[in-house]
Amino acid sequence: MRLTACTVAVDVGNTAVKLAVRQGDSIIDHWIAISCSDWHQRTVEWVRDRLGCKDTHWRIGSVHRGAAQRLMETVDRTAPDAKIDLVTFRDVPMEVAVDSPERLGIDRLLGAYAAYQTWGRSAAAPMVVVDAGSAVTVDWVDAKGCFCGGAILPGLSLQSRALATGTDALPDIQWSDRALQGDVPLPAKNTADAIYAGVLIGVASAIDGLTRRYIDAAAGHWMATASSKMAPGKMGASAMDAVGGKEVAESVPQPDAGSVLLVLTGGDSATLSPYVQYRHHQKSNLVCRGLLNLPHL
Ligand SMILES: Nc1ncnc2c1ncn2[C@@H]1O[C@H](COP(=O)(O)OP(=O)(O)OP(=O)(O)O)[C@@H](O)[C@H]1O
Ligand SMILES: CC(C)(CO)[C@@H](O)C(=O)NCCC(=O)O
Ligand SMILES: [K+]
Known part of the structure; x- marks a missing residue:
């Protein structure tokens, strides 16, 4: 086998490690559940x-300190160089x-970075970047590429597991089964379908709803900036007319839902x-794309 120098991107999450290695013009991706006891060994293998790959350069983005430590020890032991x-x-x-910023999950920032580089920068458009894994994060990146924060909710598996552990009658559904079965009937006619419907459509609707609200919030912010240019205490239509506020307000760019880009990544995307x-x-695997695209470390 020909051995080559490789940059290995690793996104260490709470459920799985995702890997990506650039070889020539293509990128090879891989996914390993951290529930396997030998996941770190499998990763280096x-x-x-x-x-x-030999002469490896590992770029690790982790939101799981213990798992990242484990991986670094295994890399160190098996490939000391x-x-x-x-x-x-x-x-x-x-x-x-x-x-x-030091407490922000690095996966959120790297996913946003990759999304901005891939779509946002060229379109000069704000973005909503969703990473659907153990947790679902729904983040706002403005048109200049500033990461502005977002929202965190439990992912599909955490939600369905919470129903199973918190109740007597609800079963622990398997998402891999559902993915094979096609559409979710609404209203659902049995317990398992009702959980699939509630969790799946609940999370999808949360993504749509948060996107709508971010767009409204950004609009509110732009209006506040515009009205703050007016004389203090002079708000409302007639006051705006009096200080020429109407003209200022009209010159402020209005948000257009159509120009906001929405990007989904993560194991459940x-x-x-x-x-x-x-x-x-x-x-898939946008976080690893962000790692590979980072300027030289
Ligand atoms: N090849 C696969 N095998 C099994 N499950 C998969 C696979 N690909 C995606 N999944 C799904 O991906 C989910 C985990 O997503 P992901 O790996 O993005 O999470 P994570 O990054 O570990 O979580 P977090 O970043 O929120 O801590 C699992 O719940 C599972 O449903
Ligand atoms: C929210 C998760 C679990 C998503 O992977 C991760 O980004 C994380 O652990 N974040 C730390 C807290 C934060 O981002 O505000
Ligand atoms: K993640």
């Missing part, structure tokens, strides 16, 4: 034996407008995509 970077928000060339009503892009 995939890179070394399956891809034939490997270079390892544990990526932080400081490595991502993006403005981060949240209270404590393909399952959710048919139920999300806003037009969107769906792309």
Whole structure:
């Protein structure tokens, strides 16, 4: 086997590690559940034996400290010459407008970075970036590429598991079964379908609803900026006329739902995509794309 130098991107989540390695013009992706006890061993074996990488440079983005530690120890032990970077928000060339950037999940920032690079920058459009995994994050990136924060809710599996553990009568449904069966009948006629419907359409509707509300919030912010240019205490239509406020307000760009880009990524994004009503892009492993695209570390 020909051995090559490789940059290995690893997104360590709470359910799985996602990997991506660039080889020539293509990118090879891989997914390993961290519920397998030897997941870290399998990770280094995939890179070394399956891809034939030597002289590896690992770029790790992690939201699970124990798992990242485990992986770094295994890489160190099996490939002592490997270079390892544990990526932080400081490595991502993006403005981060949240209270404590160091506490922000690096997967959220890397997914947003990849989405902005892929779609947002060229369109000069604000984006909603959704990562649907153990948790679902719904984040807003403005048209200048600033990460503005977002919302976090439990993912499909966490929600259905919470119903099973918190009740006597509800079963623990399997999402892999549902994905094979096609549409969810509404209203559902049995318990399992009712849980699929409630959780799946609930999360998809939360994505649509949050997107709508972010658009409204951004509009409110622009209006506030416009009205703050008026004389203090002079609000309302007649006051605006008196200080020429109407003209200012009209010159402020109005939000257009059609120009906001919605992007879905994460392990459950393909399952959710048919139920999300806003037009969107769906792309797996966006976090690893962000890692591969980072400027030289
Ligand atoms: N190849 C696959 N095998 C099994 N499940 C998969 C696969 N691909 C995606 N999934 C789904 O992906 C979900 C986990 O998504 P993902 O890997 O994005 O989460 P995570 O990044 O570990 O979570 P978080 O970042 O929220 O901690 C699982 O609940 C499962 O339903
Ligand atoms: C929300 C998750 C679990 C999604 O993977 C992750 O991004 C995380 O652990 N975040 C830390 C808290 C935050 O992002 O505000
Ligand atoms: K994730």
